[in-house]
Amino acid sequence: MTKQILDGGQALVKCLENEGVEFMFGISGGAAIPIFDAVVTTKTNIKLVLTRHEQGAAHIADGYARATGKAGVALVTSGPGATNTITGILTAHMDSVPLIVLCGQAISPMLGKDAFQEADIFGMTMPVVKHSYLVKNTNDIPRVIREAFKIATTGRPGPVLIDLPKDVTAGPCTADLLSALDLPGYKVPEAPDSRIILQIAEALAKSERPVILAGHGALIADAAAPLRALAEKLRAPVMTTLLGKGAFPETHELSLGWPGMHGTAYANKALCECDLILNIGSRFDDRILGQPARFCRDAVRIHCDIDRSEIGKMIEPHIACVADARLTVEALLEHVAPLKTEAWLRRLAGYKKKYPLKYRKTGSLKMQHVIEEMYKLTGGRAIVTADVGQHQMWAAQFYRTDEPNKFLTSGGAGTMGFGLPAAIGAQFGFPDACVVCFTGDGGFQMTNQELSTAVLHKLPIKVIVLNNHYLGMVRQWQELFYDDRKSGVDLEGNPDFAKLAEAFGAKGFNIRRQGDLRRVLQKALDYNDGPCVINVEVEKTDNVFPMVPAGRPLEDMLIEPPKYKMDKPTGST
Amino acid sequence: MTTQRFVSGDDIHSLSAYVANKPGVLARIAQVFARRGFNIDSLVVSPGGTGDFSRMTITAKGNPEGLQQVIEQVGKLVDVLHCFDHTGQDVVVRELALVKLAVTPSERTEVLQVAAHFGAKTVDLTEESLTLMITGQSDKLDAMLGLATKWPLIELVRTGKVIMARGAAVT
Structure with a gap:
């Protein structure tokens, strides 16, 4: 009997199986039919999850990837199906998430001829992918898939887009499914240079006021355990970035929480007063720096990053180490000795006491209160996704994260609408975990159609809509810097979110009073037959503090609402 | 121009x-x-x-x-x-230019003198025009163009620089 020849779509599915893919999230369409057909004809174990919008598919795959550390796969059709993923690709690109986007495409003889549902997605996504392919030959599929996963998941991860013309997925594939990779230009830094490790150790030995800044890179490299050992050995305080939350336990006595625009006062004070900063896997994002020229100006700056192009991009380091974060931290551990940081830690403890994260529980219900209550009820062990805006900052402040990959949020891109689909992806990755999505009334309305996806798969996600009837972060800026001229921020006309949830077949709850908070949240936590949406009516005009106005140095951080009129900020958004 | x-x-x-x-x-x-x-x-x-x-x-x-x-x-x-x-490095730099000038037969001698000085070659010649090809470092091309455009320039094509590291080093 002759071996049956696979078609391109079938070869594709087989190759995805070889890469260990568990789920594909997406929406079908004409140009992608051969791929969707192959899901059936190959009888694959890969579960195809039909989403309700391609942006949702991309974010779900992204959330799955962030939670599990594995590549997430989105599968969409050509034209609008493909363009709808672009926001998701940008989101993954900015936050270094391994995302594979498979797009159907018009048949190759029609490329560039304005075929029905043709879009040059290869060209359109070029600035926001780590790499991309337009496959012109069916026999290239196995090599391309292997390369794509290698590129997406190694080094600094990122999205890889694969554009698959319909004739290519329909045609016969005779190539070896384990075709060799052809990536002569792709180099991944691995172990650090031992001389640089010694230099860093030497600099650390001279430091009296060190801080460690751990970013997403520390999580990606699985460096949390050695990082903790390093901090404890050095007796050095650690701050984690918004995306690095969980790289070091936030309940640890050496933790300073997260720094930057809305970070803790004590983390920012530590950055202003340290004599050494050891950055492990953070790209010195502008949200952290305040004014780049003033940032850690008098400190010894050490930047460890696997991406060489990040060195000196924002901050010129004294010592740069381009290598894997875990290997870097492990190498450092062998060469450092405890530092005399007692006085420094005492000073920082003083700041923690003087400037704690706080809010008033009196008056109307505060978002912070809801988040803190959820933190207590879940014992801080939930996988949390946060959408974008005020609630995101408060979620990061009040839901402390002790373990890796448990706080998922769109940091770099600031993509509203990310929270719900990311939670769906996380729940697919960890079916037994408690997944909580904190979202706002603005962001929730951008992707809430994915409730259908969650209902269909009975995912017990807790979607907490912190409803202030405003696009709150912009309103905050307008209040502080634009004489409170509200423009385009009033979300008048919001639907009844609890009823909306019920219409989707999800469970809906409402919380309007503090007295109901704990009881209703507990009811939501006890409901596990599918998703629930908890609409919480919160204080409408609360503002997030601390705050470093964009473009101002960290020294100018506002701990409380300013009593004077503020100038318009000069930094970006 | x-x-x-x-x-x-x-x-x-x-x-x-x-x-x-x-x-x-x-x-x-x-x-x-x-x-x-x-x-x-x-x-x-x-x-x-x-x-x-x-x-x-x-x-x-x-x-x-x-x-x-x-x-x-x-x-x-x-x-x-x-x-x-390679900015500021000692590398081999070459560029080629084709320069088409509106030159009448009576003006040819002077143009060809300029061309000869820079080692440029005539690659096309008609009653109304003359096309020169010059190769060399970019400043040499600039210098010849500075003189040659005394005559009306019909068109100019420069390849842009190509560079190569000297010795056994890789570019």
């Missing part, structure tokens, strides 16, 4: 990149420059030693700090094997 716009300035950087010869490579590289507001002044792309790889020589204007970022970001593209900045 003056030659000023064709003359190299001090803030021009010369880069070389060795890249996989695949569709989209040029667009990816061009995008890194464009995103930072760098203008590519000249660009030469051709197959390298084997057909699998291409050599690019790029000259671009911009501030040096930004350029370093551009080089790093080009270097990290998956299809780029390496990207080097």
Whole structure:
């Protein structure tokens, strides 16, 4: 009997199986039919999850990837199906998430001829992918898939887009499914240079006021355990970035929480007063720096990053180490000795006491209160996704994260609408975990159609809509810097979110009073037959503090609402 | 028309990149420059030693700090094997220009004198026009163009610089 020849779509599915893919999230369409057909004809174990919008598919795959550390796969059709993923690709690109986007495409003889549902997605996504392919030959599929996963998941991860013309997925594939990779230009830094490790150790030995800044890179490299050992050995305080939350336990006595625009006062004070900063896997994002020229100006700056192009991009380091974060931290551990940081830690403890994260529980219900209550009820062990805006900052402040990959949020891109689909992806990755999505009334309305996806798969996600009837972060800026001229921020006309949830077949709850908070949240936590949406009516005009106005140095951080009129900020958004 | 716009300035950087010869490579590289507001002044792309790889020589204007970022970001593209900045280095630099001038038979002698001085060759000649080919370093081309455009310039094509490291070093 002759071996049956696979078609391109079938070869594709087989190759995805070889890469260990568990789920594909997406929406079908004409140009992608051969791929969707192959899901059936190959009888694959890969579960195809039909989403309700391609942006949702991309974010779900992204959330799955962030939670599990594995590549997430989105599968969409050509034209609008493909363009709808672009926001998701940008989101993954900015936050270094391994995302594979498979797009159907018009048949190759029609490329560039304005075929029905043709879009040059290869060209359109070029600035926001780590790499991309337009496959012109069916026999290239196995090599391309292997390369794509290698590129997406190694080094600094990122999205890889694969554009698959319909004739290519329909045609016969005779190539070896384990075709060799052809990536002569792709180099991944691995172990650090031992001389640089010694230099860093030497600099650390001279430091009296060190801080460690751990970013997403520390999580990606699985460096949390050695990082903790390093901090404890050095007796050095650690701050984690918004995306690095969980790289070091936030309940640890050496933790300073997260720094930057809305970070803790004590983390920012530590950055202003340290004599050494050891950055492990953070790209010195502008949200952290305040004014780049003033940032850690008098400190010894050490930047460890696997991406060489990040060195000196924002901050010129004294010592740069381009290598894997875990290997870097492990190498450092062998060469450092405890530092005399007692006085420094005492000073920082003083700041923690003087400037704690706080809010008033009196008056109307505060978002912070809801988040803190959820933190207590879940014992801080939930996988949390946060959408974008005020609630995101408060979620990061009040839901402390002790373990890796448990706080998922769109940091770099600031993509509203990310929270719900990311939670769906996380729940697919960890079916037994408690997944909580904190979202706002603005962001929730951008992707809430994915409730259908969650209902269909009975995912017990807790979607907490912190409803202030405003696009709150912009309103905050307008209040502080634009004489409170509200423009385009009033979300008048919001639907009844609890009823909306019920219409989707999800469970809906409402919380309007503090007295109901704990009881209703507990009811939501006890409901596990599918998703629930908890609409919480919160204080409408609360503002997030601390705050470093964009473009101002960290020294100018506002701990409380300013009593004077503020100038318009000069930094970006 | 003056030659000023064709003359190299001090803030021009010369880069070389060795890249996989695949569709989209040029667009990816061009995008890194464009995103930072760098203008590519000249660009030469051709197959390298084997057909699998291409050599690019790029000259671009911009501030040096930004350029370093551009080089790093080009270097990290998956299809780029390496990207080097050769600005200020002692490298072999060559450029070729074709210059078509409106020259009447009575003016030819003077044009050919200028051409001879720069080692330029006549590659096309008609009753109304004369086309010169000149090769050399860019400033030599600039110098000849400065003199030759005394006659009406019909058109000018410059290849842009190609560079190669001296000795056994790799470009």
